[in-house]
Amino acid sequence: MTDQTPDRYVSFLGLDCTGKADRLMEMLAAHMDGTDSRWVGYFERKLAEKTRMGADNLHFVGSQVNALMAFFEETGDKAAQDLLWNLEQTCC
Template sequence: MTPPDQTTDRYISFCGIECDANADKLIEMLKLNLSQKKGGGTWGQYFEMKFKEQHSVGSDNLHFIGNQLNPLYEYFEACGDSEAEALLYQIEQECC
């Protein structure tokens, strides 16, 4: 863990940055929103297709997020999930 007086910088080291844990947390938030049918429209079908693609190529959640940044921002905005949007922004800045 990084001491509190130091900031993390992905261009120097990923040490102290919880990329995988944050990615897993965001995917849990995504799946919860989808299960509650938030965001309207065809988001459920879209992400179901993308999850199948992720599984078929064996990519992890961080890779999935990196490939879906714009749709994820749009979806979480449509859901009104500012916590998920903030975590997505953090992941983008620290890990992508």
């Protein structure tokens, strides 16, 4: 018997959800390195969980939309906020 489990990202074809999530994670890392925000510790713990669970960046972003938005609002990164909004609307 073959595995008939569908790819969970099949509906995202052509949207570059993975690439967008990867870019957002780069933005997150850059801000985490440049601030002493209370969010840094939170994201350090969540990123460690992500690694232990083997989750991809899109899963992480979808799971952390509200926290990510609050952090990017705090840092004033409008480009990151816009990218997160786009990801949430089209990919999550």
